[in-house]
Amino acid sequence: MSEYIVRHTDVFMLWVGALCTLGLYSMLYKENRIYRLFEHLFLGLSTGYLVAQQWVDVLQPKWWKPMWEEGRWHFIFIVIFGSFYYFIFSRKGSWIARIVIGFFLGVASGQAFQLFANDTWPQIPSSFKPLIPHPAHTVMVDGKETLIKELTNSGALNNGIFMITVFCVMMYFFFSFEQKGLFVKGSAKLGRWLMMFTFGAIFGATIMARLALLIDRMDFLLNEFGPKAFGSAQMMFAILLAMMGLVLYLALVKDKKTPEEGEA
Amino acid sequence: MLEPVKGGLWYAYVLGSLILVAALLAVLSLLPRRAKRYIVMTVTLLGGLFYALEFFLPTHPMMVGDDPNADGNFLTPFIVPMANVLPAISACAVGLGVINLFQLHGKRALKRNADSINSIAFFVSCIGMAAVWIASKQPQASPLSKALGKILFEGALQNLDATMFSIIAFYITSAAYRAFRVRSMEATLLLATAIIVMLGQITIGQLLTAWIPPRYDFLHVEVIRNWILTKINAPATRAIAIGLGIGSLAVGLRIWLGLERGSYFDE
Structure with a gap:
């Protein structure tokens, strides 16, 4: 049996993959038992993988091997400190869980200085861009000739839009004083409009990413699974069409017979 | 004391550590609630102190890891061991x-x-x-x-x-169909941007404006999409990131110094 599985791993992978894909897509008809079963399988597999990954990638190399194989006994304090988390289940000892949670809050706070200096701060000066158009020229910086690229009229205009956008969006989030007056209120309002471009772009990009996954799933069923399981992609396409037809039949004919909730 | 040991001594040290920590926790459990709160605040301060001091203390050229030309202070060599230990604790x-x-x-x-x-x-x-x-x-x-x-x-x-x-593609599309109505300036901008970004990314969308002569190529949907992403989306995202960075720093400072109030710190 084990040899059979090893020899036919790819076939098992294809069938398992196709069953999982179709099982979850059964949700597109309506909430059903098959979907719920595969949903729980997904939850179990993800949880199991997370636990195994934490052991294989983190705890085994960083804690177990140094402590058990290299004899560094003091690494026991890592897991003792980590076990403090589990006191959260005890009413009396829940304060012990706060020690380790507080420690990591402190670590995150300490790292916030470095994060701010390395990630956020450099973005502030780089948001100031040249606004006056100029031809390409060279300037001396620390005794070296440095080329300054040409800035066209449209480039200068774009730089202006960039700076105005940064300023207005920041102004929208500025709550240290009441947003009154034409300048403050107007720039905050413009900031809100400009943020809508961002949210629209994020929304569009999200839909495109999900649709790319959907196309990938169809590609898997038609071009990977279909030819190996049924001989050709066309056959798989016909089976998928038949399944969609069945779903349509169930949706249009069978559901008409059952009264809607609240109508009975 | 922290040298690697093998055999019975290893078991003795591990068992001794467990008993020591259990005894320490048993003693600390007897403290009043206010004292326990100070313990948590002190551990929070100590947790952040390492990274704060490593960042704020003056640096000088020194060997850090394999890099002989790096800058650092006496805490810098401990960054890598800390980076190994912290994920192990949080993995628990x-x-x-x-x-x-x-x-x-x-x-x-x-x-x-x-x-x-x-x-x-x-x-x-x-x-x-x-x-x-x-x-x-x-x-x-x-x-x-x-x-x-x-x-x-x-x-x-x-x-x-x-x-x-x-x-989720189906859910988003269905939710958007039900929720999005062009009733305000904000909704119009959001919807128009989403359509342009989606059309500009696919071939059929680009074909819609392909007939526009090269002289007016700034009207091509993919050019408009690119302009929105680089000239509006990028600075707006940057402004949000700057706000988040400043906010995180302020909240981090409050938590680190024990100034934060609420159910977590007060109970």
């Missing part, structure tokens, strides 16, 4: 979520109703995946465990993951 927390899920599905599985089979499927897949994945990653892993690991991870988990996220 993964059991909290697992315990919660096991409690919930354990109760459901014992109820023996129609949903019990789903909770049993959860347990089987969770324990099976964890056991198979750990076994398949060991140096002496058998071909069977490697094959099962591949079937469960590449065959099941990756396909379930991709399918689950592709289903």
Whole structure:
């Protein structure tokens, strides 16, 4: 049996993959038992993988091997400190869980200085861009000739839009004083409009990413699974069409017979 | 004292450490609530002190790791050991979520109703995946465990993951159809940008404006999309990131210094 599985791993992978894909897509008809079963399988597999990954990638190399194989006994304090988390289940000892949670809050706070200096701060000066158009020229910086690229009229205009956008969006989030007056209120309002471009772009990009996954799933069923399981992609396409037809039949004919909730 | 040891001495040290910590916790448990709060605040301060001091203390050229020309202070060489120890401590927390899920599905599985089979499927897949994945990653892993690991991870988990996220495409589209109405300036801008970004990314969308002569290529949908992404989306995202950075710094400082109030710190 084990040899059979090893020899036919790819076939098992294809069938398992196709069953999982179709099982979850059964949700597109309506909430059903098959979907719920595969949903729980997904939850179990993800949880199991997370636990195994934490052991294989983190705890085994960083804690177990140094402590058990290299004899560094003091690494026991890592897991003792980590076990403090589990006191959260005890009413009396829940304060012990706060020690380790507080420690990591402190670590995150300490790292916030470095994060701010390395990630956020450099973005502030780089948001100031040249606004006056100029031809390409060279300037001396620390005794070296440095080329300054040409800035066209449209480039200068774009730089202006960039700076105005940064300023207005920041102004929208500025709550240290009441947003009154034409300048403050107007720039905050413009900031809100400009943020809508961002949210629209994020929304569009999200839909495109999900649709790319959907196309990938169809590609898997038609071009990977279909030819190996049924001989050709066309056959798989016909089976998928038949399944969609069945779903349509169930949706249009069978559901008409059952009264809607609240109508009975 | 911290030298590696083997055999009986190792067990003695480990057992001694466990007893020592248990005794310390037992003594600390006797303290009043206010004192316990100060202990938590002190540990929070100490947790952040290392990274804060490493950042604020003056640096000088020194050997850090394999880099002889790096800058640092006396705390810099401990950055890498800390980066190894902290993930190991936080990895211990993964059991909290697992315990919660096991409690919930354990109760459901014992109820023996129609949903019990789903909770049993959860347990089987969770324990099976964890056991198979750990076994398949060991140096002496058998071909069977490697094959099962591949079937469960590449065959099941990756396909379930991709399918689950592709289903969201249907949900978003359906939700957007119901929710989006061009009633205000904000909604109009959002909807128009989303349409332009989507059309500009696909060939059929680009074909819609392909007839526009090259002289007016700034009217091509892919050019407009690119302009929106680089000249509006990028600075707006940057402004939000700057705000977030300043906010995180302020909140971090409050937590670190124990100034934050609320259920976590006051109880």
